[in-house]
Amino acid sequence: MSNLLVTGANGKLGRHVVQLLLEAGKDHIIAASRDTSKIADLATKGAETRAADFDDAASLTQAFKGVDRVLIISTDALGSGQRLKQHQAAVKAAADAGAEIVYTSMPKPDTSAVIFAPDHAGTEKAVIASGRPYTILRDAWYQENLLMNLPGAFASGTLYTSAGEGRQSHVSHADVARSAAAALSKPSTNEILTLTGPELLTTKQIAALASEIVGKPLAVVDLSDEQLAGGMKAAGLPEAIIPMLVSFDTNTREGGFDILTDDVEKLTGRKPEPLRAFFETSKAAF
Numbered sequence: 001m002s003n004l005l006v007t008g009a010n011g012k013l014g015r016h017v018v019q020l021l022l023e024a025g026k027d028h029i030i031a032a033s034r035d036t037s038k039i040a041d042l043a044t045k046g047a048e049t050r051a052a053d054f055d056d057a058a059s060l061t062q063a064f065k066g067v068d069r070v071l072i073i074s075t076d077a078l079g080s081g082q083r084l085k086q087h088q089a090a091v092k093a094a095a096d097a098g099a100e101i102v103y104t105s106m107p108k109p110d111t112s113a114v115i116f117a118p119d120h121a122g123t124e125k126a127v128i129a130s131g132r133p134y135t136i137l138r139d140a141w142y143q144e145n146l147l148m149n150l151p152g153a154f155a156s157g158t159l160y161t162s163a164g165e166g167r168q169s170h171v172s173h174a175d176v177a178r179s180a181a182a183a184l185s186k187p188s189t190n191e192i193l194t195l196t197g198p199e200l201l202t203t204k205q206i207a208a209l210a211s212e213i214v215g216k217p218l219a220v221v222d223l224s225d226e227q228l229a230g231g232m233k234a235a236g237l238p239e240a241i242i243p244m245l246v247s248f249d250t251n252t253r254e255g256g257f258d259i260l261t262d263d264v265e266k267l268t269g270r271k272p273e274p275l276r277a278f279f280e281t282s283k284a285a286f
Contacts, residue, residue, distance in 0.1 A: 168257035
């Protein structure tokens with residue numbers, strides 16, 4: 001039996017991974033979060049809970065003691081390199097504890113146009129340089145992320161994009177959780193895997209598929225990055241996040257998400273869920 005620790009256990013991904021590991025019942029599962037009161041329910045299900053604050057190196061050192069493998073789930077801190085500093089602190093604490101490292105990254109971080117990609121690229125370098133066995137999971141964009149913009153687009157009947165003919169393969173949150181649980185449950189062998197869905201689609205193809213299933217028309221209007229940013233500003237989106245949102249489309253257009261693998265099936269033994277299935281089960285949200 002191994003001691004497996006999951007950071008960010010109060011987050012959607014962390015919780016799902018902990019639950020899957022508890023259901024498997026093969027290892028001692030440690031759920032870590034900044035505030036352990038928020039994961040008390042996981043303790044009632046059999047997990048040990050530990051406090052781990054990515055901005056407090058001492059808490060990470062304490063949390064990772066005696067752990068065989070650590071799943072470092074990337075944080076969502078933005079600005080001033082805070083996310084990279086947090087990740088580097090977690091990697092160091094895991095390495096000092098003698099633990100193997102599983103890290104959730106993003107596709108092609110070294111060349112991606114997404115503005116926070118350097119945080120992932122830097123973390124990957126830290127993981128590899130740690131000298132500890134590792135598995136890096138480069139997660140494609142979640143299918144669930146489409147719930148952030150498609151409902152509004154259906155409400156107006158128009159989806160504005162600067163992604164052009166760039167393609168991407170959205171992966172389900174459940175497939176990422178299953179893959180992370182599987183990776184954490186076995187010895188790491190210094191692998192970099194990319195978790196994608198089963199198909200590559202352009203924004204127009206995604207919109208057409210959603211329109212077919214939801215039963216509502218959805219026109220796609222191509223814009224430049226500058227026009228897209230201007231539209232977001234006019235719509236009242238916080239200016240601080242507009243460059244990040246636009247960078248997603250830029251990266252898609254430039255091929256940064258154009259990658260398709262069978263790594264989900266390799267890890268979990270089951271094929272990833274197609275986008276059609278997501279739209280069918282989430283139809284009411286649109």
